[in-house]
Amino acid sequence: MNDSELIDHLRCENDILLERIKELEDALIGTVSLPLEWELTRYEQRLMSTLINREFLTKEGALVALYDDLGKDRPEEKIVDVYVCKLRAKLKDFDISIHTRWGEGYYIEKEERLKLKKLLEQEDHTPIHSSKEGSLL
Structure with missing residues (x-):
């Protein structure tokens, strides 16, 4: 294999690995589009997406x-x-609760998580109102 072929081979391998990394990140974090009304930072969005997509999230996993x-x-x-x-402070008005399993990590109750997933999977997000205006779920 000459230098040119080796470079082409390595580029192809690199593209495959980059695609695999994206797949693994999507599996770990999820690709949930969160409402702008929640006013979450990038890190808060990543954490919330992960909580929505998992039954339980350890601190290490977070x-x-x-x-x-x-x-x-x-x-x-x-x-x-x-x-x-x-996150708890920002989501309180939307009736979303993040629970703690002391010393282990965090979770959203299964029923609430499923309702959130269903709501967020809708193609056309309807405005999500705070509990002061009406309930999210």
Whole structure:
């Protein structure tokens, strides 16, 4: 194999690996389009998408979902608690609850998670109102 063929082969291999990484990230984090009304940051969106797509999320799993694809060192595990606290505050008015399994991680009740998934999978998102205006679910 000459240099040109080797370069072509490596580029093809690289493209395959990049596509596989995207598939794995989608499986881990999910591709949920969240309503703008929630006013979530990029990291909050990633965390919420992961919570919606999983029955239970450990703190380690949250760190992987939030930071591992960025090629940076991970922050302390406590940052997950901070993001969950911020998410809870922002989603409170929309009647969305994130629960804690102390010392292990976080989850959204199965019934509520399924309702959220169904709502978010609609092609045409209807406005999601806060509990002050009416219930989300």
